[in-house]
Amino acid sequence: MKALVSLRDVWVEVGGHTVLEAVTMEVGEGEFVSVVGPNGAGKTTLLKTILGLIRPSRGEVRVFGKPPWELSRKERARIGYLPQIQEIDPSFPLRAMDVVLTGLYGVLGYVRRPSKREREAALEAMELVGVRDLADRPIGELSGGQRQRVFLARALVGRPELLLLDEPTTGVDPAASEDFYGLLRRIQEGGVTILMVTHDVGVVSRYVDKVACINRSLVVHGRPEEVLTDEALAEMYGCSALFFHHGRAPHMVVRFHRKEGK
Numbered sequence: 122m123k124a125l126v127s128l129r130d131v132w133v134e135v136g137g138h139t140v141l142e143a144v145t146m147e148v149g150e151g152e153f154v155s156v157v158g159p160n161g162a163g164k165t166t167l168l169k170t171i172l173g174l175i176r177p178s179r180g181e182v183r184v185f186g187k188p189p190w191e192l193s194r195k196e197r198a199r200i201g202y203l204p205q206i207q208e209i210d211p212s213f214p215l216r217a218m219d220v221v222l223t224g225l226y227g228v229l230g231y232v233r234r235p236s237k238r239e240r241e242a243a244l245e246a247m248e249l250v251g252v253r254d255l256a257d258r259p260i261g262e263l264s265g266g267q268r269q270r271v272f273l274a275r276a277l278v279g280r281p282e283l284l285l286l287d288e289p290t291t292g293v294d295p296a297a298s299e300d301f302y303g304l305l306r307r308i309q310e311g312g313v314t315i316l317m318v319t320h321d322v323g324v325v326s327r328y329v330d331k332v333a334c335i336n337r338s339l340v341v342h343g344r345p346e347e348v349l350t351d352e353a354l355a356e357m358y359g360c361s362a363l364f365f366h367h368g369r370a371p372h373m374v375v376r377f378h379r380k381e382g383k
């Protein structure tokens with residue numbers, strides 16, 4: 122299988138601290154992979170590294186076969202990104218449609234007059250994620266689940282091949298979260314490769330092909346048919362309890378890459 126994303130022995134420093142240490146993983150074309158791990162584990166940093174927003178101090182990152190910071194504008198447009206969501210001021214003066222359109226041409230808040238084709242693309246993306254009827258509603262008035270679908274439509278409006286999502290179900294109730302994962306699964310079936318950061322390990326295991334557990338230096342990474350050892354679980358704070366208490370979920374995970382010298 123062709124890898125759309127690969128990291129080999131990647132080290133990242135932020136503000137003088139090592140945030141990622143010797144991370145090795147890949148995301149194959151067409152896969153739905155989830156990244157889990159405790160707060161501060163470096164999950165957002167991992168996505169930013171894949172996006173080329175942060176350069177590693179050591180190791181190799183490849184996206185579509187290239188270092189991400191060398192991707193052209195056109196290649197960059199093959200990646201859709203749903204950033205970790207901040208609270209939105211209820212009076213934020215954008216309609217859902219405007220938010221989706223920013224996915225085509227820039228940062229949130231900057232809206233030029235869209236072309237007919239852009240509006241159609243936005244409506245299509247909203248239709249795909251089930252929020253077309255909310256197009257004219259102010260984003261601040263929507264529920265958490267509706268808002269996340271609007272942000273998903275924003276990430277999808279450029280028809281990306283690779284979708285990166287950072288904790289997309291934060292602030293979304295459990296039933297709506299499951300609907301959201303089901304929707305992502307259908308988007309995957311439509312040919313999109315997905316890498317998603319989430320806290321929802323147990324639930325998400327029913328939807329994803331692979332899980333990567335990350336805690337700065339240690340990544341557990343693998344397919345459902347691989348075996349997760351007790352020892353690995355014990356080392357994976359944030360993962361262990363979740364894996365054990367979801368007996369009905371498919372066995373997830375895992376071969377894991379230890380730090381050198383361990």
Ligand SMILES: Nc1ncnc2c1ncn2[C@@H]1O[C@H](COP(=O)(O)OP(=O)(O)O)[C@@H](O)[C@H]1O
Pocket residue numbers: 135136140158159160161162163164165166167
């Ligand atoms: N801009 C920054 N300056 C200094 N430290 C940062 C910065 N961004 C992240 N960090 C630190 O890097 C670590 C990993 O952060 P992050 O990738 O956001 O973790 P996660 O998304 O898993 O919660 C944390 O210890 C965080 O405090």
Ligand SMILES: [Mg+2]
Pocket residue numbers: 164165166205287
């Ligand atoms: Mg984060």
